[in-house]
Amino acid sequence: MxxxxxxxxxxxxxxxxxxxxxxxxxxxxxxxxxxxxxxxxxxxxxxxxxxxxxxxxxxxxxxxxxxxxxxxxxxxxxxxxxxxxxxxxxxxxxxxxxxxxxxxxxxxxxxxxxxxxxxxxxxxxxxxxxxxxxxxxxxxxxxxxxxxxxxxxxxxxxxxxxxxxxxxxxxxxxxxxxxxxxxxxxxxxxxxxxxxxxxxxxxxxxxxxxxxxxxxxxxxxxxxxxxxxxxxxxxxxxxxxxxxxxxxxxxxxxxxxxxxxxxxxxxGDFAAKQADDPWQVIPTEWVLAAQARWQECPPGPLDTLGVDVARGGRDRTVVTARHGPWFAHPESFPGAETPDGQAVVALLVPLLAAQAAVQVDVIGVGAAVYDAARARGLHAVPLNGAAGSAARDRSGQLGFANARAEWWWRLREALDPSAGDGLALPPDRELLADLTAPRWRLASAGILVERKDEIIARIGRSPDKGDSLVYAHARPLVPGQGLLDFLREEIARG
Incomplete structure (x- = not known):
């Protein structure tokens, strides 16, 4: 030529x-x-x-x-x-x-x-x-x-x-x-x-x-x-x-x-580090560092299952087990296998240990799972991301627009390499993408994390694995229960 x-x-x-x-x-x-x-x-x-x-x-x-x-x-x-x-x-x-x-x-x-x-x-x-x-x-x-x-x-x-x-x-x-x-x-x-x-x-x-x-x-x-x-x-x-x-x-x-x-x-390096969005809730490097710790950090006793319930169509029900600071690989179940609350609970029971909490999003279809878990005698904890939050961030300067923002920000703080909790996350690429997908902004009520439907519209899929892990990590304040009473119960359960 x-x-x-x-x-x-x-x-x-x-x-x-x-x-x-x-x-x-x-x-x-x-x-x-x-x-x-x-x-x-x-x-x-x-x-x-x-x-x-x-x-x-x-x-x-x-x-x-x-x-x-x-x-x-x-x-x-x-x-x-x-x-x-x-x-x-x-x-x-x-x-x-x-x-x-x-x-x-x-x-x-x-x-x-x-x-x-x-x-x-x-x-x-x-x-x-x-x-x-x-x-x-x-x-x-x-x-x-x-x-x-x-x-x-x-x-x-x-x-x-x-x-x-x-x-x-x-x-x-x-x-x-x-x-x-x-x-x-x-x-x-x-x-x-x-x-x-x-x-x-x-x-x-x-x-x-x-x-x-x-x-x-x-x-x-x-x-x-x-x-x-x-x-x-x-x-x-x-x-x-x-x-x-x-x-x-x-x-x-x-x-x-x-x-x-x-x-x-x-x-053409597909492994080159990617640039984060300036309003990304959790920096990519923090998640990668937590995934690098996963093999070296031995899991403790199971204490929590975080459950993100399928909402129909091609959606999935995803369950993430937390063992102290160590999180297991998310387990995914096709929505067709979890058509109702009883079916979801039937999948959870083999994964549970005594006194382990089942933390489930109760907005929409998750309410039926919570009811079925309570009826089965499980330690079910309802999570309502739209509820208000009286908490402050670690600096004490910023509040949260709702409970969902609080839970995501608490995970961010726990993953902070300089002052975090040393969490160990499974090396899962989809989980990495899910945890680094949400964006935040400062609203009049405090930190506001974009809604799940907004994330779906932007990335074209539901970040189920990320939400499930956030639910497993969340430490909600149960309505009608004082903070000290709630913490005492958590300590008693180990």
């Missing part, structure tokens, strides 16, 4: 213009990772890492040359402008673009649609619309729920037509994109017990509502259902593989970025 570029210097302006016209619409992937990604056999591929690796070109190139009906998503419509411009450069004669429908009609009967899902729920506009290529640019900007919903219609009625999902993007710059590391964990999670090499195929299937890695792509029977695994892979993109950007000096631009953005964009 460099030799061709050198020879172009001997052409006249008219000859170069003629050559440009002949080559327009003829796109071939760069040799190296881009070519490997183009030819990958993975059903679901992530091509990502460093900036400038030709990620958008790969997605457009697949739509132009390898698939018949394609759709390319960005999170916001405004972000599609650059893709439209690049598509115009890559398409040749016979390609027609509808700006109102965001659709390209391409030679050979191919089509490419550009789509966006700016708000959670926008993905339903694309329900039931099949494409043999589902492509995602800047995948970490999407929520996991949006991604999983949209790829559900990755299909074609044409016999033998290759169907695949290709996502492209840089490492997440906040914990909200951390789901990408979980989804492609064998390649991106340094703690994964069985790491995979770039380009290696791994197969995954959903068994009893839980996604698991399986040995091969061979179909198998389970519970009367024929299950066909889908393959995944990851191929790392590097700016060094793009001779055009290297020649333009783009590497120097990336080298000038501040950390951790420099490591993320220059080296």
């Amino acid at each position: 460099s030799e061709c570029a050198a020879l172009c210097g001997f052409l006249s302006k008219r000859e170069r213009a003629r050559l440009d016209g002949l080559l327009k619409g003829v796109w071939v992937p760069l040799s190296g990772p881009q070519r490997t990604a183009y030819d990958s056999e993975a059903d679901v591929l992530l091509y990502g890492g460093a900036a400038g690796g030709g990620k958008t070109d790969l997605l457009l190139g697949l739509a132009l040359g390898a698939h018949r009906r394609s759709i390319l998503f960005r999170r916001e419509f405004a972000q599609l402008k650059a893709i439209e411009d690049r598509a115009r450069e890559m398409t040749g004669p016979g390609a027609h673009y509808s700006a109102t429908r965001h659709t390209w009609q391409l030679p050979g009967g191919r089509s490419l649609e550009l789509g966006a899902v700016q708000r959670p729920g926008d993905e339903r506009k694309y329900q039931g619309r099949p494409h043999d290529l589902k492509a995602f640019d800047e995948i970490t900007h999407f929520t996991e729920a949006q991604f999983r919903f949209l790829i559900g219609w990755n299909r074609s009625a044409e016999p033998g037509r290759r169907c695949r999902v290709v996502a492209a993007g840089n490492p997440p710059t906040s914990a909200q994109g951390d789901w990408v590391i979980r989804y492609w964990a064998p390649w991106l999670d340094r703690q994964h017990p069985n790491p995979a090499e770039p380009g290696e195929l791994r197969w995954f299937a959903t068994i009893d509502g839980k996604e698991v890695e399986v040995e091969s792509g061979a179909a198998f029977d389970h519970g009367g259902e024929r299950i066909e695994p889908r393959s995944r892979s990851f191929i790392r993109a590097r700016v060094e593989d793009n001779p055009f950007l290297i020649a333009a000096g783009y590497r120097a631009t990336l080298q000038s970025l501040p950390e951790p953005l420099r490591s993320q964009m220059l080296f």
Whole structure:
């Protein structure tokens, strides 16, 4: 390619213009990772890492040359402008673009649609619309729920037509994109017990509502259902593989970025530390430090179960056991298994020790669980996050707008490395994302932590594991019971 570029210097302006016209619409992937990604056999591929690796070109190139009906998503419509411009450069004669429908009609009967899902729920506009290529640019900007919903219609009625999902993007710059590391964990999670090499195929299937890695792509029977695994892979993109950007000096631009953005964009380091939001309730480093202590801190006797009850749909009931400063891995149960209070209590009883408290959110469906636990003779403690709080923060300067804000702030103070309680949290990436998701602001009544529905609207899922752990850590003031009496009872229970 460099030799061709050198020879172009001997052409006249008219000859170069003629050559440009002949080559327009003829796109071939760069040799190296881009070519490997183009030819990958993975059903679901992530091509990502460093900036400038030709990620958008790969997605457009697949739509132009390898698939018949394609759709390319960005999170916001405004972000599609650059893709439209690049598509115009890559398409040749016979390609027609509808700006109102965001659709390209391409030679050979191919089509490419550009789509966006700016708000959670926008993905339903694309329900039931099949494409043999589902492509995602800047995948970490999407929520996991949006991604999983949209790829559900990755299909074609044409016999033998290759169907695949290709996502492209840089490492997440906040914990909200951390789901990408979980989804492609064998390649991106340094703690994964069985790491995979770039380009290696791994197969995954959903068994009893839980996604698991399986040995091969061979179909198998389970519970009367024929299950066909889908393959995944990851191929790392590097700016060094793009001779055009290297020649333009783009590497120097990336080298000038501040950390951790420099490591993320220059080296494509998915393990680089992410920048916290300035109004994040719990700093990411504090949670990571608590997770690092988990293996070394022996658990004490069980004293509390924190219960976040499913609210229907795809929600989960999550239970977190607290053993003094040590917290066990959250246990998740599909909402279908916990349709009422009795069913939830039946799951709790095997997990309980004598006198251990069951602390459950009683707003909404949790009230039935509390009633069923009391009827069963369990030490049930009601948690009402909307209730008022007379407490102050550790400095004594700030109050709390409600009990929910108090509980989250108490966990923050307990995780503070300089004056905390040395809590040990399980090394769970989803828990890390949940605990670092909430934001706070100072209201007239004191510290106010954003509501759960606000968090769901922002990150696209319910932070069930985080809420369950907060409930396990909470030390509520029971209505009608003096603070000293409550503390005496807690001491008596050990």
